[in-house]
Amino acid sequence: MARKGLRMCMIVCSIFLIVVVTIILAISLTILKPKDPDISVHPYGLENFQIIQPNVTAVPLGMVITIVNPNYGTFNYKNTTGYLSYHDINVAKAVVVSGSVPARGLFNITTVAGIMTQKLMDDTQFWSDIEVGTLNFEATITLPGKVTMLKIFKKKALVHVACDLSFKLNLSSIHTDSSCISKIKL
Template identity: 75%
Template sequence: MARKGLRICMVVCCVLIIVVTIILVTISLTILKPKDPDVSIHPFGLDNFQIIQPNATTVPLGLVITIVNPNYGRFKYRNCTGYLSYHGAMIAEAKLVTGIVPARSTFNITTIAGIMNQKLMDDTQFWSDAEAGTFNFKTKIALPGKVIMLKIFKKKATVQVACDLSFKLKLTSIIVHSSCISKIKL
């Protein structure tokens, strides 16, 4: 009689382990599967922004990087540097300090990019772009860090961001348009 009870207990335990394993695998492949964040870049402080300053080596450009994290895990990134290029030449760096992007939320990073105005003005297309009133820049940022789920699971990840940033100069204002593509690599 005791052996029959032991067999029933073992069968029930095995079935339970199989069911729990199937549920955990299903959850990890659907809900916990990492999704690419939605990233956008918005310049600020453009009211007094002057790209041509003959005596200055760098011109500060304020940037707000908005990250929308659709994942169920938070992302803790380390110090890194973003780069701003103009027609393929790197003209500015922006330092990003360590931070945590909470799960399923929006997070803003504020930074200053120091545009090397002499390097910008030395570009052969600068003056034709200035006449047209349109400047097109590209940005690249790699945020290395860890994805943390349920305060238990930690996995190294890097978020790669590439953006096109366009400035249209009007008589009374500057119109900015940004378009970003981001990928998370585990």
């Protein structure tokens, strides 16, 4: 009789363990699976923005980088530098100060990129792009940091971001469009 009770207890414990392992595995493969953040870049202060200014080596371009974190972990990133390229030529860099993107939240980063006007004007396609009225840039940044889940689990992570920025130049204003692709690597 005691063996029958012990056997029944082992079967129940085994079934319980299988159910718990299955639930943990399902949660880790679905809910806790890292998702790429949604990132967008919004230049600001364009009402007074002039790329061509005499005797000016760098024109400041203010940017707000918006990060939407769809994950259940907080991302703490370190100081880093982003780059702005025009036809594969690095024309600006922007310092991004360390911060924390909350789990399932939104975070804005404000920075300024100093566009080196001489590098722009030295590019053979710059003047034809000005005539057309569109300047296309690529912004890239890599954010190194750590992901913290439930304030217990910590894992190193890198977020690579590449954005296409398009400046449409009119006589009275400048309009921008941006599209970004981001990838998280744990």
